[in-house]
Amino acid sequence: MSTxxxxxxLRSQESSLLxxxxxxxxxxGNVRNLIADSDLKRQSAEFIQLLQQTVAEGDSTDYSxxxxxxxxxxxxxxxxxxxxQLGFSPSETATFIFSFKRPLFEAIRTSTNDxxxxxxxxxxxxxxxxxxxxxxxxxxxxxREGIILRQQQEMLELSTPVVKLWDGVLALPIIGTLDxxxxxxxxxSLLERIVETGSEIAIIDITGVPTVDTLTAQHLLKTxxxxxxxxxxxxxxxxxxxxxxxxxHLGVELGDVxxxxxxxxxFKIALQxxxxxxxxxxxxxxxx
Amino acid sequence: xxxxxxLRMGEFLLIxxxxxxxxxxxxxxxxxxxxxxxxxxxxGVLIDISGLxxxxxxxxxxxxNIASVSRILDAETVVVGMQPAVxxxxxxLGLELPxxxxxxxxxxxxxxxxxxxxxxxxxxxxxxxxxxxxNPPE
Amino acid sequence: MEILQSDVxxxxxxxDIVLVRTAVRKIAxxxxxxxxxxxxxxxxxxxxxxxxxxxxxxxxxxxxxVRDARTGVRLTFTDEGPGIPDxxxxxxxGWTSGKGMGLGLSGTRRLMDEFQIASKVGEGTTVTIAxxxx
Numbered sequence: 185m186s187t188x189x190x191x192x193x194l195r196s197q198e199s200s201l202l203x204x205x206x207x208x209x210x211x212x213g214n215v216r217n218l219i220a221d222s223d224l225k226r227q228s229a230e231f232i233q234l235l236q237q238t239v240a241e242g243d244s245t246d247y248s249x250x251x252x253x254x255x256x257x258x259x260x261x262x263x264x265x266x267x268x269q270l271g272f273s274p275s276e277t278a279t280f281i282f283s284f285k286r287p288l289f290e291a292i293r294t295s296t297n298d299x300x301x302x303x304x305x306x307x308x309x310x311x312x313x314x315x316x317x318x319x320x321x322x323x324x325x326x327x328r329e330g331i332i333l334r335q336q337q338e339m340l341e342l343s344t345p346v347v348k349l350w351d352g353v354l355a356l357p358i359i360g361t362l363d364x365x366x367x368x369x370x371x372x373s374l375l376e377r378i379v380e381t382g383s384e385i386a387i388i389d390i391t392g393v394p395t396v397d398t399l400t401a402q403h404l405l406k407t408x409x410x411x412x413x414x415x416x417x418x419x420x421x422x423x424x425x426x427x428x429x430x431x432x433h434l435g436v437e438l439g440d441v442x443x444x445x446x447x448x449x450x451f452k453i454a455l456q457x458x459x460x461x462x463x464x465x466x467x468x469x470x471x472x
Numbered sequence: 473x474x475x476x477x478x479l480r481m482g483e484f485l486l487i488x489x490x491x492x493x494x495x496x497x498x499x500x501x502x503x504x505x506x507x508x509x510x511x512x513x514x515x516g517v518l519i520d521i522s523g524l525x526x527x528x529x530x531x532x533x534x535x536x537n538i539a540s541v542s543r544i545l546d547a548e549t550v551v552v553g554m555q556p557a558v559x560x561x562x563x564x565l566g567l568e569l570p571x572x573x574x575x576x577x578x579x580x581x582x583x584x585x586x587x588x589x590x591x592x593x594x595x596x597x598x599x600x601x602x603x604x605x606x607n608p609p610e
Numbered sequence: 611m612e613i614l615q616s617d618v619x620x621x622x623x624x625x626d627i628v629l630v631r632t633a634v635r636k637i638a639x640x641x642x643x644x645x646x647x648x649x650x651x652x653x654x655x656x657x658x659x660x661x662x663x664x665x666x667x668x669x670x671x672x673x674x675x676v677r678d679a680r681t682g683v684r685l686t687f688t689d690e691g692p693g694i695p696d697x698x699x700x701x702x703x704g705w706t707s708g709k710g711m712g713l714g715l716s717g718t719r720r721l722m723d724e725f726q727i728a729s730k731v732g733e734g735t736t737v738t739i740a741x742x743x744x
Contacts, residue, residue: 368560372646375556382576409568410559415552415575492631495624495660526631526649528656529714557649565653565717 190292190309194236197291202229204287212283218270227263231284234259238312252319260316261323268327277324281317285310344370346377353454354383355447357422359392367403371410378416385457386411387450391422401436408441417457419443421450476501478508484516484585485509485547486578490523498534505538509545515592516585517542520578522553532567539572548588549573552581615640615675621659621687622668630659630671634685637673641681642743650721651683651741657718658687658737666691666735682723682742690734697729 234256267277292305349355408418421444444450479486539549552575575581634655638648662669666689674684719725724740
């Protein structure tokens, strides 16, 4: 008998439940003013309708375990995705569901005087809302992971600029940790630019690389070797003291790779090799 | 039988590999080239592989052999124009072609050979007239 | 794993290796592999095909375009040659049974996303390699 009540309640008191819920959401402040009032109202109304369907379709005596319909999942995924994008935390997102409890329980309490029926109803609806809340938390997690993955890929593309320093001299300032997939991206863009510009010298500056382990050093060496196969020489610059020590400590053989402490030193060597020299302006005029 | 043409440019020989070489063709190139170096007394060999989409260990070994044989015959070998994707693959494969000189383009490769020849105190014809010596040796 | 397209090529003479390379390149492009990955796959195919010919005394390769989470190319080389007695040693860098540079199998493995080899002395060798689009 009590089961009819919730389905019935959701339908008969739809508008008053919605009002009370919206007031509850505004009061608890989880909206953070990031979602427009009209959107929140639309989302809340849609949720109540979907919940009503879920309860109606479920087992009439125990709707707490009724399956979450595809429409409900899609709806929850969409609002979670939006909220994850806006920077909501998982608990803030889940509060959207949990904040419905107070107005719902309030409605259940006033609907009947039978205390046992009230408790049954509250227990069942609470279980159902908890499951929906957990679903939202998981969905939020997935949405965040998707965002992080996309950002990683964007960073990967952004983080490897190959710049031309001089005719025939390229520079590649690397910032951040070098892992396998990143090294491949870096290697490809550097080698392609070498062909495009016909540059015979490339300076790989690792000032912005926090640590160098054996793997990183090997990746660097591979880049140098590939460039050499194509007919270009690489100079590695920006080797900080502790990195120099690490390289020696790890026993990494840098072979005959030219290394310099600073990008400026490397640039000087590169100019020399391409047949240029740096001179102060005053000394040139003095000669004249 | 098909063969890869070897161009004679003054003191040097130029080979442009454009087709995906099968093994027999690669072996034949090696033989032809050795014969040409001796016949013309060439001082250098340029191998342009910019048209090659892959270099596997077989072709890598062939390049290495050419360089070694040429060196014995007193000719320097420069491999030019290797594609970036090919270079990355070779390094990953573990083939680093030690002992082979490389250059970005035929022009740069030629400069390297000229410089080497000048260092060796030889007269080098500036305007080497290009001629194809198409006939395969008997 | 779903097979979208499949083809079998014979490896009987050195010229066949070129045909294998061409077929693998075509399917790698169709599977949306990047240029570097295409090159790695074709090079690996060339290496294994030559092994099949030289050590396996000829055989065949099945070229599959496959889809799992991503699309990719899977190559299965089979021969009925003498087989490899000591697989572990054959997979070590620098090992060679003859005229190779000793990079064949271990080097090829580094080029691929997946690499499996099974061999039985007297019965033959099967090598399966795969590369996925990124």
